[in-house]
Amino acid sequence: MRRILAWLDDRVDLVGIRRVLLDRKMPSELTWWHTLGSATLTVFTVQVVTGIVLAMSYSASPDHAYDSILYLQQHVLSGALVRGLHHWGASAMVVLVMAHMIRVFTMGSYKYPREVNWLLGVGLFFIVMGFGFTGYLLPWDQKAYWATQVGTNIAGTTPVVGETLVKLLRGGTQLGAATLARFYALHVLLLPVLLVSVVLVHLTLVVRQGIAPRAHVLEKNAPARTTDPAYPAYYEETYAASKGEGVPFWPNIIAKDLIVATGVILVLLLLAHFKGAGLEPPADPTDTSYVPRPEWYFLPFYQLLKLVPGSMEAAVAAGLPALMVLVLLMLPFFDKRSKRMLAHRPVARLALFGVLGASAFLIGASVRDEPPAVPPEVGHPLNSVQRAGRALFKAQQCGSCHAVAGVSTPDKNSDVPDAPDLTDIGLHHSASWMHSFLEDPSRFHTDSKMPAFGPPTLSHEEIEEISQYLATLRGPHGDAKEPQFVDTFPEPKKLQEHP
């Protein structure tokens, strides 16, 4: 062993590598916050390993993607756990990258001489978001399909290049097989190569420049601006001094990183085991009644778009991300004051808490807006006629008068008469009764407050769709309870009287 090592050392300078990587001195009093970067790297490793396992049973075509995930979950050893790890790992990446950026921001570590590494970090952040966006589509379930539909639509509102951008993302005008193949290629080929390359440069710079010390260390007697010709010399001296009483990277810093890594992996395992990764019904491009929801880290942006008036939407959809990129990239260039502690940087403080507060508010608002996850009537999946009926039920605003399982969408401007609750209407009336009733309720009750939906309001086909849907409403018991129809039809005479 010794001889092999000596042989290797002779050729690749192991001792030199060790000196550069492990023996380097770090500023003392690094905080636990300084472990966030390495924690991100840990999760990335988890993503690579679980991603490879997932790719082994995944098939990137609309016909097979969903089934391949089902197969993985049900028949591959620990398949569900691996998928859970990858799912939660994705969120963890976003959380950790953001936390790491916030740490660097609050400690002013993006200032001289680490501007370039900040830029690389911003690049990494967007690559991670790209992973999230492309990965979301891959299970090809309802959530995946409709969230990507919305996401690509938003890209389409970009002025001038919008249309081209959508075509580029979707691989055509429609979301389909080409999109899935494209997203998969980006997710497993392009983005990983990009991420690994940028991370390598990022880490090389960290090793070369050393970790930034705590903010107050670089404030004492510092020239006011980092552009001051005296600043580099001041920096060298102070940084060297901070390392004078410093700690070695190995084992002190590594130990801390390892503790955090173990904790992070443990949390991921718990989440993957107990919560797993959800899977909704397979994507159904005809089900326009599905309410799409993006992954949580896109929620603030998504919610904001819902709040701005329609005429402003395009501007915000394209402008805000562009502005964000610009501000993040320009940050080290317009902030040249040498102050690093957040306490001494009022504008930075305001910006940080402003952005965090606004995001929290928007996430909160969108959680409040959330429609009930599963329509209450679904004891079994609806067929396409019933789904069309459900969509019409919404479009015709039946819910403005009628409640279904406690959900109604009262229209405050109209003076709504007391309408029966339809939660278990399917237990009391047959679809054919519903059909004649909807056509013209006044045939049934002369003073009915229910509007007639017969032609020209709705076609017979549409009324049939709603009726089929209503027949599926069986209340909390679902299909378990046998319907007892109490259909009574108006006298034929009365029918004739009606024009």
Ligand code: HEC
């Ligand atoms: C303006 C309020 C209003 C709207 C909108 C409305 N309804 Fe009604 N609906 C009523 C009222 C009031 C009754 C009870 C009156 C009656 O039985 O004739 C009723 C009765 C019904 C019944 C019979 C319930 C029972 O137990 O006898 C059904 C089924 C029904 N509505 C379905 C619908 C559907 C489907 C839509 C949408 C296409 C709709 N309603 C839209 C007010 C409304």
